[in-house]
Amino acid sequence: MSLLETSGLAAFYGDFQALYGVDLHIEEGEAVAxxxxxxxxxxxxxxxxxxxxxxxAEHVRFAGMPIGSLAPSRIVRLGVALVPEGRRLFSSLTVExxxxxxxxxxxxxxxTLDRIYRLFPMLAGRRRRPxxxxxxxxxxxxxxxxxxxxxxxxxxxxxxxxxLAPIVIRDIYAALxxxxxxxxxxxxxEQDTSRALGMADRVYCxxxxxxxxxxxxxxxxxERIRLAYFGV
Amino acid sequence: MAAAWRIERxxxxxxxxxxxxxxxxxxxxxxxxxxxxxxxxxxxxxxYSLALAQAWNLLAGYTGLVSVGQxxxxxxxxxxxxxxTVLAGMPPLPSLALAGLVAAALALPTAFVVxxxxxxxxAIGTWVVAExxxxxxxxxxxLGGGTGMSLPVAVVRDLAxxxxxxxxxxxxxxxxxxxxxxxxxxxWLRSRQGxxxxxxxxxxxxxxxxxxxxxxxxxxxxxxxxxxxGLTGALAFLEKLRISPDAAFSVGDWTANVIFIVVxxxxxxxxxxxxxxxxxxxxxxxxxxxxxxxxITLGALAVxxxxxxxxxxxxxxxxxxxxxxxxxxxxxxxxxSPQTAPEAASPGRGD
Amino acid sequence: xxxxNIILQGALLGGLYALFAAGLSLMFGVMRLVxxxxxxxxxxxxxxxxxVVQATGVHPLLSLVAVVPLMFALGYALQRGLLNFTLGHxxxxxxxxxxxxxxxxxxxxxxxxxxxxxxxxxxxxxxASLRLGDQLAIGWLPAIVFLAAAVIIALLEVLLxxxxxxxxxxxxxxxxxxxxxxxxxxxxxFALATALALAVASVAGVLLAIRTNFxxxxxxxxxxxxxxxxxxxxxxxxxxxLAGGVILGVAQSVGGALDPGWDxxxxxxxxxxVLVIRPRGLFPKLVD
Numbered sequence: 001m002s003l004l005e006t007s008g009l010a011a012f013y014g015d016f017q018a019l020y021g022v023d024l025h026i027e028e029g030e031a032v033a034x035x036x037x038x039x040x041x042x043x044x045x046x047x048x049x050x051x052x053x054x055x056x057a058e059h060v061r062f063a064g065m066p067i068g069s070l071a072p073s074r075i076v077r078l079g080v081a082l083v084p085e086g087r088r089l090f091s092s093l094t095v096e097x098x099x100x101x102x103x104x105x106x107x108x109x110x111x112t113l114d115r116i117y118r119l120f121p122m123l124a125g126r127r128r129r130p131x132x133x134x135x136x137x138x139x140x141x142x143x144x145x146x147x148x149x150x151x152x153x154x155x156x157x158x159x160x161x162x163x164l165a166p167i168v169i170r171d172i173y174a175a176l177x178x179x180x181x182x183x184x185x186x187x188x189x190e191q192d193t194s195r196a197l198g199m200a201d202r203v204y205c206x207x208x209x210x211x212x213x214x215x216x217x218x219x220x221x222x223e224r225i226r227l228a229y230f231g232v
Numbered sequence: 233m234a235a236a237w238r239i240e241r242x243x244x245x246x247x248x249x250x251x252x253x254x255x256x257x258x259x260x261x262x263x264x265x266x267x268x269x270x271x272x273x274x275x276x277x278x279x280y281s282l283a284l285a286q287a288w289n290l291l292a293g294y295t296g297l298v299s300v301g302q303x304x305x306x307x308x309x310x311x312x313x314x315x316x317t318v319l320a321g322m323p324p325l326p327s328l329a330l331a332g333l334v335a336a337a338l339a340l341p342t343a344f345v346v347x348x349x350x351x352x353x354x355a356i357g358t359w360v361v362a363e364x365x366x367x368x369x370x371x372x373x374x375l376g377g378g379t380g381m382s383l384p385v386a387v388v389r390d391l392a393x394x395x396x397x398x399x400x401x402x403x404x405x406x407x408x409x410x411x412x413x414x415x416x417x418x419x420w421l422r423s424r425q426g427x428x429x430x431x432x433x434x435x436x437x438x439x440x441x442x443x444x445x446x447x448x449x450x451x452x453x454x455x456x457x458x459x460x461x462g463l464t465g466a467l468a469f470l471e472k473l474r475i476s477p478d479a480a481f482s483v484g485d486w487t488a489n490v491i492f493i494v495v496x497x498x499x500x501x502x503x504x505x506x507x508x509x510x511x512x513x514x515x516x517x518x519x520x521x522x523x524x525x526x527x528i529t530l531g532a533l534a535v536x537x538x539x540x541x542x543x544x545x546x547x548x549x550x551x552x553x554x555x556x557x558x559x560x561x562x563x564x565x566x567x568x569s570p571q572t573a574p575e576a577a578s579p580g581r582g583d
Numbered sequence: 584x585x586x587x588n589i590i591l592q593g594a595l596l597g598g599l600y601a602l603f604a605a606g607l608s609l610m611f612g613v614m615r616l617v618x619x620x621x622x623x624x625x626x627x628x629x630x631x632x633x634x635v636v637q638a639t640g641v642h643p644l645l646s647l648v649a650v651v652p653l654m655f656a657l658g659y660a661l662q663r664g665l666l667n668f669t670l671g672h673x674x675x676x677x678x679x680x681x682x683x684x685x686x687x688x689x690x691x692x693x694x695x696x697x698x699x700x701x702x703x704x705x706x707x708x709x710x711a712s713l714r715l716g717d718q719l720a721i722g723w724l725p726a727i728v729f730l731a732a733a734v735i736i737a738l739l740e741v742l743l744x745x746x747x748x749x750x751x752x753x754x755x756x757x758x759x760x761x762x763x764x765x766x767x768x769x770x771x772x773f774a775l776a777t778a779l780a781l782a783v784a785s786v787a788g789v790l791l792a793i794r795t796n797f798x799x800x801x802x803x804x805x806x807x808x809x810x811x812x813x814x815x816x817x818x819x820x821x822x823x824x825l826a827g828g829v830i831l832g833v834a835q836s837v838g839g840a841l842d843p844g845w846d847x848x849x850x851x852x853x854x855x856x857v858l859v860i861r862p863r864g865l866f867p868k869l870v871d
Contacts (some may be wrong), residue, residue, distance in 0.1 A: 050764060051763075052760065052763075052764070071763065071768070072763040072764050073763045073764075073765075073766050073767060073768045073769075076764060076765055076766045077766055081764070081765070082764050084761060084764065088758055088761045090753065090754040090757040090758060090761070090762070091757050091758075092753050092756070092757050093750065093753055093754060093757070097750055097753075100747070100750060101750050101751070101754050101762070101765055101767075102765050104747055104750070104751060104765060104766055104767065105765055105766025106766070146765065147765075150765055150766065292675065296674070298674065298675060298678055298679075300619070300682065345855055345858055345859055348858055348859075348862040349814075349858070349862075351617070351674040351678075352616075352617030352619075352674060352677070352678050353617065353810075353814070355617075355619070355678055356617065356619070356806070356807065356810045357858070359803070359807060360807055360810070360811065360851055360854060360855070361855075363804075363807060363847075363851055364848065364851045364852065364855070367844075367847060367848040367851070368848065370844065371844055371845070371848075378844075483803065484686075488682070488686055491679065491682065492683075495679055499675070523694070524690035524691070524693045524694040525690075525694065527686055527687075527689075527690040528686075528687050528690045528691055528694070530686070531683040531684070531686040531687040531690070532683070532687060534679065534683045535665075535679075535680050535683040535684065535687075538669070538675070538676050538679050538680050538683070539665075539668055539669065539676070539680065542675075542676065
């Protein structure tokens with residue numbers, strides 16, 4: 001049984017259909033990347049898995065359980081946590097309060113405040129600062145830490161490199177092995193194809209709301225990826 | 233395909249409505265010949281309730297100014313009328329018109345203050361302002377202070393000698409106010425400013441970005457609504473022959489009921505307040521003997537409508553049928569195939 | 584000395600206004616809901632206390648043991664059963680639904696209790712006072728009311744800034760969609776906010792009913808005082824709300840000393856003055 005499985009997943013914003021029958025599966029312990037151009041439906045897919053967009057229950061299964069129609073606050077308790085696009089920290093909470101809020105769903109596991117500060121040492125000195133006073137990279141670390149505090153079995157990361165300097169991106173990606181070492185499965189949406197291919201066991205490519213390519217990075221030629229990415 | 237288009241501003245229903253309105257108007261003009269004094273008084277009340285409802289709808293439904301303080305201008309209009317006739321000795325009819333102007337004029341400095349608040353805070357702010365006016369007038373001894381005053385017989389006689397003639401005059405004034413307000417709102421919404429209003433209603437920032445001067449439009453609408461409320465106050469207290477701060481600035485009589493009329497009838501349309509007025513007075517006649525239960529029912533009905541059918545009863549009736557008696561939007565129709573007409577400016581709310 | 588006394592009495596009265604305002608402020612802070620029925624709910628709590636006192640004969644302050652949990656439960660039910668359905672991007676539904684609620688509560692109280700003026704009798708507490716000087720005396724009751732306001736506001740501050748629930752309140756206030764991602768059930772959180780607001784309102788209602796006469800029609804005026812205290816103090820700041828209540832109380836007290844008809848008017852004018860000079864209030868924290 002896959003940890004996560006979507007079958008025929010469709011998603012809508014009002015009348016606009018953003019996903020057309022997406023099938024994917026992720027095994028426990030894997031790191032999977034989703035690539036695709038702007039507007040391909042990558043973020044929508046993560047939002048649908050996390051429950052921010054409702055779908056028929058059977059379209060999304062987590063550890064065998066249909067979760068497509070559950071509220072996000074229920075889904076996180078089952079062990080799926082999303083690092084949302086644009087970080088979306090709580091601006092009136094301090095760094096530490098943001099992390100604590102992530103742990104508020106009550107799941108037990110390896111991730112505690114101490115472990116997060118060990119993973120991202122720069123945050124330890126800023127724990128009492130308002131989250132808005134941090135640099136973009138530090139804010140991204142808080143956002144990842146906040147999701148980890150929910151001790152998820154599956155961590156969903158939406159564009160965690162967006163708007164950050166390459167050196168900062170490297171720091172953030174350097175944390176991923178440590179996260180995986182705890183047994184956490186990771187699903188990442190990434191626009192930077194080479195970065196995605198570098199970290200993932202498997203890659204899905206989305207184009208206009210449909211899966212156009214799937215496979216291990218080593219099996220995929222540049223040409224096939226380009227075709228799947230742009231459709232030309 | 234280079235189709236030929238025309239802009240359509242009327243519908244079959246609206247042409248039928250125009251005819252029906254003309255018929256109804258003729259019947260109303262002839263009412264004094266059949267009805268007794270009580271009928272006429274009720275008709276006047278219906279007319280000014282309709283006027284207040286249209287004005288509140290213009291404020292809340294089209295401009296996003298949800299005021300809970302329109303009683304301020306009803307009261308000011310009423311008191312201005314008493315002050316002009318009793319203290320200044322002016323004849324009643326010019327005083328009536330002037331009372332409306334006074335209310336509109338006082339609305340401008342008030343708007344300067346309350347426009348600093350937004351949304352729900354604006355609503356309560358307008359209520360505070362109405363209380364300020366009530367308390368100020370309760371301090372004015374020449375106008376009777378807290379107990380109020382009666383309209384002297386001389387002023388009443390000045391309007392007309394016989395009671396029948398006075399009833400007739402107030403009736404036609406009321407009819408003029410009610411109908412005049414409907415037409416004013418209708419033509420205003422069809423004008424350039426009307427388009428601007430609909431734009432503000434749908435999105436303030438978007439409207440500002442296409443060059444609509446929100447502030448001026450809001451001031452204008454607020455002042456016009458105050459003027460209509462002022463005229464209503466002058467007329468209502470001319471008919472009641474007595475004014476007091478509590479009656480003149482009653483939130484229940486002049487604002488709560490009006491809000492219920494608009495919400496139940498349908499906010500954001502001209503037809504809604506008309507339907508709401510009919511429903512309101514029908515309910516009042518039905519439940520007249522039940523005291524507080526009447527208002528409880530009315531409140532519960534308004535809550536239910538707001539939650540279950542935010543478009544109001546008019547929305548429930550008209551939307552599925554595509555009915556529109558007062559078309560304020562422009563529809564773009566291709567000349568050759570009228571079935572596939574896109575709507576150029578839909579008045580749809582909440583999408 | 585006379586003026587010191589007048590200002591002192593006004594400041595103590597301000598404690599009551601801060602109690603009126605705290606619940607309003609909490610609900611607005613957490614879910615941007617302005618509850619127009621807030622004043623009527625305060626009056627409803629006063630009537631609940633009246634029923635408890637009449638049925639059991641206990642001291643009015645002791646009736647809080649029953650009234651506070653009752654209003655807490657009512658608040659929870661009201662939010663989950665009704666007000667949650669009004670929340671969205673439009674301002675009209677919450678405004679008009681709570682406005683309708685206000686009319687319903689007023690008239691239901693009128694039907695149940697008539698328009699007669701009532702009062703909760705608190706015995707010796709009503710008249711006992713502490714003399715501080717020749718013309719300066721503090722009534723025990725106004726002092727207790729002010730103290731209750733300060734303690735309740737301090738407790739609310741602790742709740743907001745030191746507890747997981749307070750964290751959830753603030754996170755929901757910042758970004759409800761994202762809060763849900765981390766297990767915050769916002770419908771439940773909203774309901775708890777309203778429940779707390781009404782619990783505080785019920786303390787305000789009982790203290791009001793001991794201090795002055797009440798009848799079913801006085802709710803809207805309490806809403807206006809609460810609202811003015813919030814705006815004078817600045818949105819989102821509970822200590823600011825206490826300061827706002829004090830300013831309002833002092834303005835009323837001074838106005839009333841100048842001319843008995845001017846007390847409430849002076850309070851409203853002080854509010855409008857603040858609005859013109861500092862539209863965001865004296866100690867703002869939130870942007871609305």
